[in-house]
Amino acid sequence: MADFDYMKIVYAALTIFLTINYGLILQGIIGKIYARVGKRMGIRIFQPYVNLIRQWATRTSISHGVMYYLGPVFRFSGGAGILIFLPIIYGAPIFSSFSFAGDLVLISYFMFLGTLGMALGGGESGHPYAALGVSRGLSQVTMAEIPMIMAVYSIAVQYHSLNITEIVAAQQGSFLNWTLFTNPIATAAAMLAFLGSMMRSPFDVVLAPQEIPIGPPTEYQSQFLAMLMTNRTIFPVAKTILFVNFFFGGVALYDNYLLTFLVFFLKTFLVYMWSVFVGLSFPRFRVDHSIRWFLKYPMLIGLISIIFVNIRY
């Protein structure tokens, strides 16, 4: 690692910092949207900032054990890792700091590190609801990922690459070069899979936040929870960035950074909004429902996309 550019660490930290802020704002906006749709006032836009800071500021003397302790660490490492492995802005080395470490396969699998750590941490808490949430989440994600895997294969074949930067590069020039238009079926499949991983209705039985505390974080509070919340701010953003890169032409670096960020915000926001939109429109699925659902249309669409690229490329 002699030729390692240590500035990358700084860039990575910057990326994470900016993303956290962006994620918090996004959360606020979405919270507002949710409330307004339900004819409520809703939170202030900056409420997530407040929540996060408050959580970081509280202390706890409670630990359920080593793995409990490590759960949030794993979780946040996983989320942040994805972020810095991703080439966020095409052509900007600052925002693709560690993307040299691996391609989209790496990112797809690295995503599970946090999930696993969280699951284990929640597991050690000894709370049955934590384990219940994990079991539901795992069950659901296995099926939700099927169309995603299909879409990934589809576009990898389409672009003859697993390199995200190359995939983004191939979509430059015109919006007609976006995968959305060159391979709409794969995009459709992936966007359905996207729903399954965003922890929003109809696939939010994993956390089921409204009725009872359930899911891995059940036993977490104060700074443990703070770390998890931080991750919750960056993880969806990282995920949307990935989707933007895959299907919506990515975000290229314009001469003007402001314009670049604007495009970035717009694209990620819209992609994020897709899950919000669906979440607001549909009631919650039980896990077995969602499994069956994913095995129907999304999988079918995914299959078509695979056959499509198999014929076309």
Add this chain to the structure above:
Amino acid sequence: MVEPIYLIVIALGAAFLLGLLRKTGSALQIALTLAALAGMVFISAQWAYGIIKGTTQAAEIFTSGMNPPLSINLFMGRSEAVLLLLVNSAAFLSTMYLGREHKKTSVYMLMLLLVFVVGLNGIILTRDLFNLFVFIEIVSIASAGLIALRSDIRQLGAGFKFIIAGALASGFMLIGIIFTYYATGSLNIDVITGMMSPALASAGYIGLFLVFIGIMIELKPFPVNGWGIDAYQASIPPVSALVAAGTATAMFYAFTKITAMTGGIFLNASMYIGALTFVGMNVVALKQTAARRLLGYSSISQVGLLVLVFSLVKIFGIAGGELIVFGLLVSHALAKAVLFWLSGIIGKESINDWGIIRKRNILIVAFAVAVGALLALPPFPSFFAKWELITSLAVKGQYGWIAVILGGALLEAVYLMRWFGNAVKDSFNEEDNLDFRFGTLVPVITGTAALLALGYFSANLSVFENNINWLLPAVVIVLLLLDFLPAIVKNILLIAAIAWYGYPLLQAIEGYRSIFAAIFVIGAVITLLPGFMNKGRRPGFYPAVSMMFAGLVGIIEATDMLTFFFFWELMTLGSYFLILRGKKSKPHALSYMLFSLGGAYLLMTGFSMSFAEAGGTSIALDILKTVSGSSLSGIITILLAVGFMTKTASAGLHIWLPGAHAEAEGDVSPMVSGILLKAGVFGLLMTFIALGDQSIGKINIPYVLSWIGVITALTANYMAAMQEDAKRLLAYSSIAQMGYALFGISLMSHLGWLSALSLAIVHFTYKVILFLSVAGVVHRVKTRNMYQMGGLITRMPVTFFMVLVSIIALSGIPPLAGFSGRWLTYNAVIEKGWLLQGVVAGVSGLIAFLYLFRLIFAIFLGQLKDVHRRVKEAPFWILLPQILLILLVLYLSFFPGAFLRPIGDIVSEFHPEGALVWNGATAVSEFGYWNGEAVMWVFIALFAANFALLFFLNRGAQKIKQFNIVYAAERPARPETTHFAYNMFAPYRKALGFLEYPITTKFWSGVADLMHSIAGFTRRIYTGNGQTYLLQIIVFVVISFLLSNGGK
């Protein structure tokens, strides 16, 4: 050299002399008999030795000073000498065994025994047709007398049936003889042979036919042999042994003489009768539970096999056919004698009561040896004979007969292995006694030792050059002999032996073999370490484990197909014994053995086919390459691939694995799962390296295999997620991982193979760790059900850490080593374009998370049970190998290039295109790139930073009580009800339960049920009524006549 006529003189003289010694004590009588038999053994041994060594010529003996055909002549050649030695030795040993029977039944028994032996010797020696008849009558009368030694009602009934059936058969024979005499004017077999012509065959047809069918009936062909089976069952064991080893041998030899005499006109008939008998008896035997009746079935079926093989050898002019027949015959005779003797020592009627054999370990060894010899497993003569038979048949293109022979052998394996399993596992009444004494023990030991020794010699007699390294089996024998030592000593010895042998091997071996050699040798040493926990002797473990590892090393070293197959079977056998040691592993070990044998037979067929395709001269493994262009190459590929897939437990052939691996002992599971399965991968790789990308018609074989691979992975992962039993979970996981390996190989590309090979290595590491961890846990908590565990992280933190690292590695999550396989698979799939398979593989990878989480959560996290509050960390000797392997996993994770690069170089030999390009630590493929070291560092940095942050902020946190959780304002009642572990993925099961439908199990059990109902139905022909048996014989004669005479 003593004249062979003295064989008859001595025995008869002794028999007559016994008449004078009626009033002396039994000791003298028995001493006289034994002395006479010893003299006969000596004479035959002398001749056998002399003729085989070439110091003695075969001799013709003329009686009455006249030349044949005026007088009766005898002939002592190589076959005769060997058979006489066999028969006389069996007689000597059986007489020794009889000792106790003697008092009750007095001197008559010994007279009959000697007369019996005279008859056997005469049948083998004589060259005169009528004289043959006389000797057959002697044998039949003497054996009918010996059957009734105890004279109970069963013996009398059986003896009477035996004698009337024999009388009928000899009546036919006698008519045949006189008709033959009418047609030829001679009774001398050699003269008739010389006269044989189509004209004579036609004119004397009926005579020749009746002689033939008479001999055939004496051989007890299916289905007209109820009388013979009854005799086997009713006789006292030493007599049955003598009948099985002696009469069957002699009668078979008489059959060969008659066949020669008739100029082979009945070879077709005998071929079909033999085949029918072989298969029919084995089918019928499936339902049998009476030990000696079962042995009777088996004996008759083996004689059927001999008749079939002999006919095939003659019809197709197979070179070296004599050795084939001899190998089978000698193995059968010795093995069957040993089994009958054993049945006497055991003294139990039903095969389900043989558990008592465990009172004496030596008896188990003898039992195993005998069963192995019957099933033609290495190192017995039958193994080499069968190999030569199958290869020769392949050269002649007789694949139908190969199928018949191997299919029948598989049926035989079903009941023999089931019996063996019962004996080793079933409970027994401690108060029952064995008939264990000097006189019974010596025959058993002698027979066992002879089988082992003959195996060694027959390898050298084999027409094929082979490079079997006898050092490896010798280790097994040594450990068997040292079995009285404490386990610790044997463990040290074995580890030392493996290290001593393996170290130079690892240095010398190159290419893809080196990878597997490393897994096998290093794996052997590591997985043997837990053996130090054993304080006792651990009887039987070390021979079995050394046999398995000897087999594994042997297949790596093998350069020819025979050697490969030898060690392949040895490995199977060793692992079978190992698996059988588990507490409830009986049915699983059986199905393991049967699937393995079935697979081995496919391999044998595949090897034989390629041997034949390559010209039938060389059995080097390299000739597989030369047949890759031939028209049969597709079939060869399928045979070999499916054969090896039984070992990797691919979908459809997997049903043995979960039980076998789960029920095995704690330190055996890692061996069979982490190491043994790689033998299948090795074989698959070997197959595809040699044969390449084959198709049958338009069906591409690797394409089909790729689907099998991913479906295996998918269903097995699903099944793993649904298990409550930790070891079954891991077992299913192994199936799935082998599915990936199969998929990788089937991609037939650089990256695909690289993924398969790297998977083989990393799977070895983490699966050994996981099985050992679970073994440690099970050792402490005494259950394998995960929902009964929970919260053990506090009690067994080291084990927890091992499991944690392993499951991350297994799941393929970066930064640990398992990711390399995933990344390579994605690249390889896209390169190949088999996207759908890739999707299935990917999904099954996701499903793997389910069981991995379940494994670690249900055992280590959640609620600690009250009964486990004082559980200790796993013992040192279980932890040590895990620690060693964890270091290896971490090393491979940090520096994936360290193993991917050399493997890549190896793979490039076969698939140079599409290799990875290494750019520093970054692996670059056509599509993507991956820098394992960077990922690792990023992860470590992030992890350390986060951890430091959290630790700094939360430094005051303390561990709180178990039940101090947010529980809807209530206190949870008990850990048992709070631990969420039972049926953990209930919704999943609800949605996807159809995947659990045991389609494969249903299929195979359907096959088994069908065979058993056929058996149950067929065996009703054995009504027990002597008159019916007579009628059956006549029907048999008439039908045979019509069929064989059909062309006329």
Add this chain to the structure above:
Amino acid sequence: MIKKAFTFLMLGGLGAMLLNFILSFRERTALPEVAAHYIEKGPAELGSANIVTSVVVTYRGLDTLGEVTILFAAAAVVGLLIHLNRNENAVRREGSEILKTASALLFPLILMFGAYVFLNGHLSPGGGFQGGAIIASAVVLTVLASPNRKIGHTVLSVIESISGLAYVALGAAGALLVANGFLDNRIIPLGEFGTLFSAGLIPIIYTLIGLKVGSELSSVVISLNGETIEEDDQ
């Protein structure tokens, strides 16, 4: 009934096979080669007038030894089974006075006739087996006459064993000591053709066979009668 019909059918099949032979059977008009040799050279070679005897005792002597062995085995089996299942208390009806008297009278005569038959086996029809059977018939007569009389096995078995041993020993002498092969009758001079003391060993062997067969058959008969005395029974 169906079974009988089926049996009939099958025996019909067997009959057809035999008929096949009968239809092709033509009486021979000349002897086969080996038989011709026996007739033409036999008398000179072995010195026996009865060619059947020379075939039985010498040319095919091994058959005969086997035959003797079969009888021996049969006797042993009979002895064995009767020995095991002896009914000690059976009392059989005595023979009539006529039978008793006649048998006592005939007994020595029959014995003598038997001896004559086997001694002259090489000269006239007859031989060891025939003579032995005649001797045994004397025993049958005795047993019928007085079924409850105890007859010892001992003498019979000694005769049987010794004659058997002698037979084997003489045969072996043919192979080992003097002549050319096992059971060669020419280890003693052939003597003058057609006289009692001729044909080398043949009369001696036939005598031994006669004794052996006689004693064996007798002991079978006695055993089957069920009232034997086995003094050696511990």
Add this chain to the structure above:
Amino acid sequence: MIGTIAVSTGSLLVLVGLWSALTNRDIIRMIVGFTIFDVGIHLIMISVGYISGGTAPIISNLSDIGVSYVDPVPQALVLTAIVIGLGITAFMLTYAVNMYEKKGTLEIDKFEELKW
């Protein structure tokens, strides 16, 4: 002609003997059947050795060589066969006696202890 008649008779006896052995359930009758079977075989043997117009092969005078004799070989064989048959018959009878004593019956289908 004589030979053919004898062979035919012998064959008939063989069949009769077998019929009797196969249809009589009584063991003693079966044994008798076997004896008839044997006799038939012996008759066949003797007749096969018959030479048209031949006399018994006993040469009372060395000068008689040249006279037509019947074949001595089948005669020797039949002697052996008879003795063997005798042995077997004695043997079967012994069995019959013992079986009767054990079970009090001589019906063959009562002795089916061992089957399947």
